[in-house]
Amino acid sequence: MIDQNSKTLLEVRDLHAKVSDVEILKGVNLTVKCGEIHAIMGLNGSGKSTFAKVLAGHPGYQVTAGSVSFDNQDLLSLEPEVRSRNGIFLAFQYPIEIPGVANSQFLRLAYNTNQLSRGKEELDPLEFDDFVREKMQLLEMNVDFLDRSVNEGFSGGEKKRNEILQMALLEPKLAILDETDSGLDIDALRIVASGVNKLTNKDNAIILVTHYQRLLDYIVPDYVHIMESGRIIKTSGKDLAKELEVHGYDWIKADQLAKSTESSI
Amino acid sequence: MTLMTLSNNDYINSLVERWGSYSNSTNVAWLNQLRSEALHCVNKLRMPTTHMEAWRFTDLSSLAKLSFPEALLFPRDQLSELARFFLSESESEYRLVFIDGHYVAELSQIDSSEKIIQGNLSSLILSHNQIISSHLGKLAEFQDDLFTALNTAFIQDCACVILPRNVSIARPIHLLFISTQSETTSYPRCLVVAESGSHATIIEDYVATNENVYVTHSVAEFFLADSAKINHYRIQRDSNQAFHIANHVVSLSASSYYAGVNITFGAQISRFSQRIELGGEGAECSIEGFTLITGQQLADTHTFIDHMKPQGKSRQIHKCIADGSAHGVFNGAVMVRPHAQQTDSAQMSRSLLLTDKARIDAKPQLEIFADNVKCSHGATVGQLNKEEIFYLRSRGISESVARNLLTYAFGGEVIEHIAVPSLKAQLEETVLLRTQIA
Incomplete structure (x- = not known):
């Protein structure tokens, strides 16, 4: 929901980033206020997943220019774990499998680490078990997933639900969902989207990174941004996604081309 | 080189010199003969060197300097201190305890009420002469294996477990080998005979009271008759100063199943050689190894899974974590003989190096002489x-x-x-x- 009086949560200015000497982000600008849902759309290779990972602090990406302020702090100077504790959450496009680490153990460790950093009480295994089961109901997840190794042997849909479960446990200020809709059938998509919707409120914000309009039928964005060649080239309301669905990405490119041709004339 | 060979043979010679005091300690003719034959081989064989393929990475020259004598008997008034090595299910475990190689009846726990035959060799050799004489030394060949020959030549005490036909034992059988004395050599020996349809869990456990330097030459032989099933946990948690050279041989008859977990934590140099013979149709084994070493430790695991008959199945996973300057060696051979059709074998070796100085040498070896088989293997070495x-x-x-x-x-x-x-x-x-x- 857009409220001009909300405080600014994320301020990205002219962000440039590269991975092994290839520049992927070439000047991203984005402002996210509390309560807002932003969708970032774009073709494969446009830089949208890179943008998500850079915000989360993936060590494989090097920021070469620009600034990111999150909750009035310089985000780029913080380690990934500190970003998480400060309220950034990245739902991975491809959640990592960790054989040998029980999902329940992982979830509790993550939860307690964040609780501790916020000066709140940790939960012992029994208390946590009750707590996490309640959250799992939100995502219609089978409790068997607690005893299995983190994401190991989970289907694509189960992995994505496990990501949103972590979001529910950690209660981030800013959740970045990277292609959370990919690999989900329509039922799973509905469940995941409804879970996300229940977690949104006026004090947090969401960035949805997606290729398709489909997810946006279930999680309705306040803004839709189109990313192309490492930049956000167009920003509009939720209808932009629908137009994109009808006309395709070429339409945006043509539109942009026309504009740049106009301006150069 | 000549100097090295000399000192290597000095090691054997000085161990053998003590053999004399043993030669008359048994009045069982076949055992005396077995020991003499083994001694004969000891005298012929030489210490392995790193020039030999099977010992390429495991340099025993430091062991060659340590021809320690056998240990004295452990003081009887201090036995109670060793109860800490019992499992906490001690009430329910069968237990055979050996201190520095010597059997200790006071700490052992044998229940003769159940249909299981177990005990030290000396207590069973007369009553079960036939079954023991037809198994002891029959699997662990010593003709070309110096350390097995040494152990066999020095057989005195031996953990014997005989599971009669169709007997299933729920209580774990704990074969506990405790090292207490510095600068000693011990020759632990285990014999497990599982008759058809029997089932048991055996824990072969090597522990130490102190960070002593000592040498263990151990040999274990497991015979599984048709449809027998053995779970075997072998835990080597010796002192980090110790030397541990072990040979384990398993023979599997038709439809029998051996599940082994082999854990290596201790010893400055350890070598675990294991041969599993799937000698009956439909025999199956599952072996898992885990080595966790640090400092200057070297842990060498050599396994050989021999598919001799059709429809055998083997599963193997070996894992090693090397920290500090430790060196892990894994050589996993799988043989599928010409008649062993429909063999199903999978092997995986995964290693983790925690430092730049740690080192792993992993080598899978498949030799397949049958055409209708399913065999896979893989190896990874890496950081986190x-x-x-x-x-x-x-x-x-x-x-x-x-x-x-x-x-x-x-x-x-x-x-x-x-x-x-x-x-x-x-x-x-x-x-x-x-x-x-x-």
Whole structure:
């Protein structure tokens, strides 16, 4: 929901980033206020997943220019774990499998680490078990997933639900969902989207990174941004996604081309 | 080179000199003969050197200087201190205890009420002469194996477990070998005969009271008759100064099943050689190894799975974590003989190097002479997975905690499969302790 009086949560200015000497982000600008849902759309290779990972602090990406302020702090100077504790959450496009680490153990460790950093009480295994089961109901997840190794042997849909479960446990200020809709059938998509919707409120914000309009039928964005060649080239309301669905990405490119041709004339 | 050979043979010679005091210690003719034959081989064989393929990475020249005598008897008034090595299910465990190689009846726990025959060799050799004489020394060939020959020449005490036909034992059988004395050599020996349809869990456990220097030359022979099933946990938690050279041979008859977990934590130099003969149709084995070493430790695991008959199945996973300047060696051979059609074999070796100085040499070896088989193998050597670390960090978990958790998880997977709760808990604690870097 857009409220001009909300405080600014994320301020990205002219962000440039590269991975092994290839520049992927070439000047991203984005402002996210509390309560807002932003969708970032774009073709494969446009830089949208890179943008998500850079915000989360993936060590494989090097920021070469620009600034990111999150909750009035310089985000780029913080380690990934500190970003998480400060309220950034990245739902991975491809959640990592960790054989040998029980999902329940992982979830509790993550939860307690964040609780501790916020000066709140940790939960012992029994208390946590009750707590996490309640959250799992939100995502219609089978409790068997607690005893299995983190994401190991989970289907694509189960992995994505496990990501949103972590979001529910950690209660981030800013959740970045990277292609959370990919690999989900329509039922799973509905469940995941409804879970996300229940977690949104006026004090947090969401960035949805997606290729398709489909997810946006279930999680309705306040803004839709189109990313192309490492930049956000167009920003509009939720209808932009629908137009994109009808006309395709070429339409945006043509539109942009026309504009740049106009301006150069 | 000449000098080296000399000192190597000095090692054998000085051990053999003590053999004389043993030669008359038994009045069982076949055993005397077995020991003499073994001694004969000892005298012919030479210490392995790194010029030999099977010992390429395992340099025994430091062992060659340590021709320690056998231990004295442990003071009887201090026996109670050793109860800490019992499992916490001690009430329910069968237990045969050997201190520095010598059987100790006072600490052992044998229940003759159940249909299981177990005890030290000397107590069974007359009553069960036929079954023992037809098995002891029959699997662990010593003609070309110096250390097996040494052990056989020195057989005196031996843990014997005989499971009669169709007997199933729920209580774990704990074969506990405790080292207490510095600068000693011991020759632990185990014989397990599982008659058809029998089932038991055997824990072969090597522990130490102190960080002493000592040498263990151990040999174990397991015979599984048709449809027998043995779970075997072999735990080598010797002192980090010790030398541990072991040979384990398993013979599997039709439809029998051997499930082994082999854990290596201790010894400055250890060598575990294992040969599993799938000698009956439909025999199956599952072996899991986990080595966790640090400092200057070297741990060498050589396994040989021999598919001799059709429809055999083998599963093997070997894991090694090397920290400090430690060196892990894994050589896993799988043989599928011409008649062993429809063999199903899978082997995996995974190693984790925690430092730049740690080293792993892993070598899978498949030799397949049958055409209708399914065999796979794989090996990975690496550092902790960076994506896994980032995933944990992105959830607020610090990098050091993430690394510790992943290192623990790597080994925990094998320990997870140990079905004796107190043993599993002990091992988990050791792994946790050794993988936690502040």
